[in-house]
Amino acid sequence: xxxxxxxxxxxxxxxxxxxxxxxxxxxxxxxxxxxxxxxxxxxxxxxxxxxxxxxxxxxxxxxxxxxxxxxxxxxxxxxxxxxxxxxxxxx
Numbered sequence: 001x002x003x004x005x006x007x008x009x010x011x012x013x014x015x016x017x018x019x020x021x022x023x024x025x026x027x028x029x030x031x032x033x034x035x036x037x038x039x040x041x042x043x044x045x046x047x048x049x050x051x052x053x054x055x056x057x058x059x060x061x062x063x064x065x066x067x068x069x070x071x072x073x074x075x076x077x078x079x080x081x082x083x084x085x086x087x088x089x090x091x
Contacts, residue, residue, distance in 0.1 A: 023051070024050065024053050025052055025054075028054060028055060028073040029055060030072070032072070038051060039085060039087060042080065042085060044084055044085070045077070048077070056074040058074060058075065058077065059079065060078070074090065074091060075090055
């Protein structure tokens with residue numbers, strides 16, 4: 001096999017994995033284990049919005065209304081120094 005062919009296969013596989021990782025999840029969070037696994041990757045807020053577009057992401061310092069939600073539709077994120085999500089809670 002040529003090097004070009006091998007590289008094409010390798011890069012094509014990486015591209016497919018990247019697309020699968022960012023496939024949007026419609027609605028609120030019902031698969032908590034899957035959500036926790038996603039958060040364990042320390043996504044950026046942009047990656048969070050791309051993957052969970054229907055979940056309101058609340059970053060530190062952001063003001064919100066006072067109602068308490070029990071449907072996993074609002075996530076209060078904790079960030080590391082580089083701005084990646086390292087944990088948080090629903091509320």
